[in-house]
Amino acid sequence: MRSWQVERRKRTRHLIELGGLVIKAGVVDLTGDDRVIILGALIWMAEKLKGDQGEQAQALWTAKGKNAFEDGEATDACFKPAQKLASSARLTRRR
Template sequence: MQRRERTHHLIELGGLVQKAGLVELTGDDRAVLFGAFLSLATMLQAGDRSDTLTLWRRAGKRVFESERAKS
């Protein structure tokens, strides 16, 4: 991945963190956010990854579609 693409990708990911309300809910505490991300990674490594990803994907798509319909 080239530098410009990587930067764009990281900005998009940061936007998703903001959009999910995690910045406000954690008081913008980066250690808390990082710990939460580590917990998510552990969940994906330990459990039924496919089912978890499907559940999260559906939830995310629902919100994206809802926002698109409001536009």
Template sequence: MRTRERSEDTRHKIELGGLVIKAGLGEEDRAYILGVLLTGNQRKGDKRLREQMIKLGREAFRQ
């Protein structure tokens, strides 16, 4: 079971890394990327902004 959990964790991290690349941030400073994510996390309670970000993300997935 432990091996399966590690495998799932690894896959999850790879998928998150893929999102960073898809967003065009693959060459950015890691501190910048983390700052962007932390800012997004702080503002996720803003329903209007959250809906805009989801819409933007879904459009990016279609490309």
């Protein structure tokens, strides 16, 4: 396999893993897969990291991410409020 193919596969795998994190965090479902919102949130996050409270944000987000990976279920913390809301909305519609 040529070196450019190897590099392309590495990049593709990296991008897939990053997309998986967005899904695992529940961002896709919570935004209705609205890519404008997702991009806006990522830009906001980057600006926060560049700002004077960037180190605090990084420490907080690192701890949350570590906990999510250790629990093995990052989506639980993100989806529970949305699931409850969706469940109650379904119950309301059925009545």
